Amino acid sequence: MSRHAQQLRDHDINPCVAEADASRKCMDDNNYNKDMCTAYFLKYRSCRKFWHDIMMQRRRNGVKPEMPSAEERKKMLESMGKPY
Numbered sequence: 001m002s003r004h005a006q007q008l009r010d011h012d013i014n015p016c017v018a019e020a021d022a023s024r025k026c027m028d029d030n031n032y033n034k035d036m037c038t039a040y041f042l043k044y045r046s047c048r049k050f051w052h053d054i055m056m057q058r059r060r061n062g063v064k065p066e067m068p069s070a071e072e073r074k075k076m077l078e079s080m081g082k083p084y
Contacts, residue, residue, distance in 0.1 A: 011070040016047040046084035 001009075008014050023040035030036035051073075055066045068076065077083075 013067070015051040015067070015070070015073055016044055019044040019047045043084060050084050 008020075009017060011017055014020070019040070023037055023044050026037035026040045027034070034041075051067070054068065054076075058068070059066045
């Protein structure tokens, strides 16, 4: 597996691994008919937007690392409920 592919599968780097897997599985199950998987795509897009906004806010505030770790993200989601 290439280094880039490993990073995409790393839960500390990519907060939306589960959503990406779900949309990919939907495509596989529905013979790549995109119309059948719209809900999965929207959920993935919402996930990416949510964590991108968090990352940008942390960057503006000078917080390092810019992307919270997988454990921090889990605590954040538990405290606010899953926003996407």
